[in-house]
Amino acid sequence: MKIGSNRTISLATTYITAALPPIDWHIGKYAQTTVETKNLNVIFYHSRAFGNLSKDYFAGTKKIIEKMENISGSLEELHAHCPFIPREVEVMLFEEPFIGDRKIPGRNMICIDMYHRDHINSMLHETGHIVFDKADSLPWRLIYCFALGDRSRFNLFKDSSFIPDWHQAEIAREQGWGFIDKPDPGRGPGHPWDNPNELFASAFHAYTAFPDELARRIQDPKTPKDAARAALLVFLYLRDEVFFGKTFFDQADPFKAYNFRSEIAKLKLEEITDSINNMDPEVDLLLNEQNSQKRGRGDLAQTADWLGRYQGLNVLQLCNRFGWRTFPAFLL
Numbered sequence: 553m554k555i556g557s558n559r560t561i562s563l564a565t566t567y568i569t570a571a572l573p574p575i576d577w578h579i580g581k582y583a584q585t586t587v588e589t590k591n592l593n594v595i596f597y598h599s600r601a602f603g604n605l606s607k608d609y610f611a612g613t614k615k616i617i618e619k620m621e622n623i624s625g626s627l628e629e630l631h632a633h634c635p636f637i638p639r640e641v642e643v644m645l646f647e648e649p650f651i652g653d654r655k656i657p658g659r660n661m662i663c664i665d666m667y668h669r670d671h672i673n674s675m676l677h678e679t680g681h682i683v684f685d686k687a688d689s690l691p692w693r694l695i696y697c698f699a700l701g702d703r704s705r706f707n708l709f710k711d712s713s714f715i716p717d718w719h720q721a722e723i724a725r726e727q728g729w730g731f732i733d734k735p736d737p738g739r740g741p742g743h744p745w746d747n748p749n750e751l752f753a754s755a756f757h758a759y760t761a762f763p764d765e766l767a768r769r770i771q772d773p774k775t776p777k778d779a780a781r782a783a784l785l786v787f788l789y790l791r792d793e794v795f796f797g798k799t800f801f802d803q804a805d806p807f808k809a810y811n812f813r814s815e816i817a818k819l820k821l822e823e824i825t826d827s828i829n830n831m832d833p834e835v836d837l838l839l840n841e842q843n844s845q846k847r848g849r850g851d852l853a854q855t856a857d858w859l860g861r862y863q864g865l866n867v868l869q870l871c872n873r874f875g876w877r878t879f880p881a882f883l884l
């Protein structure tokens with residue numbers, strides 16, 4: 553059973569983080585309420601008082617309660633399968649549709665706007681960012697670097713591509729949102745291209761909400777071979793290193809015969825270096841964005857140099873040598 557599969561869908565977005573005032577300022581202004589589930593506390597913040605939660609005659613309040621229940625239930629379900637979901641998650645519900653949805657860096661907090669859409673898909677993407685703090689690793693960053701070589705390796709994980717009617721959805725009419733997951737230099741960062749964290753969040757969304765479609769794409773003979781390879785690695789990473797075997801398929805796991813460590817051992821450092829040095833032009837443009845400059849080409853060139861010193865090794869050998877959680881400063 554997929555997470556949130558009975559619910560309507562919306563687009564996961566990350567945007568306008570920089571436009572936010574410091575989080576303490578927000579917390580100070582926001583009403584707070586906690587929903588305790590069996591294993592999880594979800595602390596909600598909202599810009600209107602939660603005082604009348606028991607009175608559902610006010611449609612907005614009713615909707616807030618519904619959203620809180622959906623979000624808490626989905627987080628509880630994820631928590632049961634993924635040890636990287638913390639015991640306490642904070643969720644800020646914004647009334648302003650333009651604020652956007654995102655995870656606040658350094659906190660177990662996701663931000664979701666309130667009235668304009670259902671939240672499950674946004675929530676899954678943003679929860680992916682929370683999980684990434686603990687699930688990040690050297691092999692994951694190298695998979696991201698391998699993906700840079702061709703946009704098709706990212707396209708399989710585009711959040712909006714799993715949502716057939718997305719372009720008709722309300723969100724698409726909200727000015728400024730349409731570009732969020734396509735590379736569009738001059739307008740802003742995008743996922744899943746932007747960095748290893750964004751690729752992870754988009755993949756986390758696909759893995760939990762659209763596993764059957766994701767598997768179909770990986771197995772589709774029309775999918776470019778290296779895109780299918782990269783996507784299989786991404787899938788196996790989530791299954792074996794993040795969800796420790798738990799899948800959300802309707803049917804049996806089609807990738808049962810594979811495991812992450814033997815598959816990542818097939819990826820050679822030469823292939824990653826080649827992907828960095830011959831980056832897909834669209835992805836390359838995106839990394840020139842001012843929001844992405846820190847993780848732009850300077851760092852990538854250093855990464856390629858560093859990898860060059862270990863040519864002949866595969867990713868597993870390199871990661872075993874340095875430690876899975878060891879990140880050279882330049883490595884994105």
Ligand SMILES: [Zn+2]
Pocket residue numbers: 565566677678681743750753
């Ligand atoms: Zn994101």
